Amino acid sequence: MSRLESMRRRLTAQIDGINWAAAKITDIPGDVLEMGLGNGRSYDHLRQEVTDRRIWVIDRILKCHPSCVPPEPDFLEGEAEPMMQRLIDDGHKMALAHYDFGYGIKERDVEEGARLSPLIVQLMSSGGLVLSQQPLVGLTQIVGPDTIDPERYLFYRAA
């Protein structure tokens, strides 16, 4: 598979996964968390699909497309750990979280996902959903939509 085809599959999986999860959290209380603003593409899709919840966004740097800049109070600019700890300390809970941190180096990305997992667990509402391209620990893996290759995108439910 070419890198272009791989990118198309990744983007399709992201869209289908976000749509699927957004429809499933209607009864779960809490906010939404985007981990990795990047260019802002998945944040833009999240805010289109989830219009009635606060969407927190974490990234170490604000470098997104100008149309995707989050409201200032909802953007936590900094390293993941202290930003997630701040949300925990302030008592915020997430019904839906999208994990999209990463450097594109598989081993490093997997290590980071494992390291941040305990903080994600603490942030989630009971029954809340997490979507991730990296394996996470401490959450129950669930089957996502049939349109997505289960190797490509992972879905988790919080206890």
Ligand SMILES: C[S@@+](CC[C@H](N)C(=O)[O-])C[C@H]1O[C@@H](n2cnc3c(N)ncnc32)[C@H](O)[C@@H]1O
């Ligand atoms: C793959 S990009 C996100 C793409 C984005 N979701 C989109 O759709 O455009 C990953 C982002 O995560 C951020 N990031 C990675 N590790 C991080 C960490 N430990 N703390 C804060 N930000 C991090 C990077 O700065 C980068 O912008």
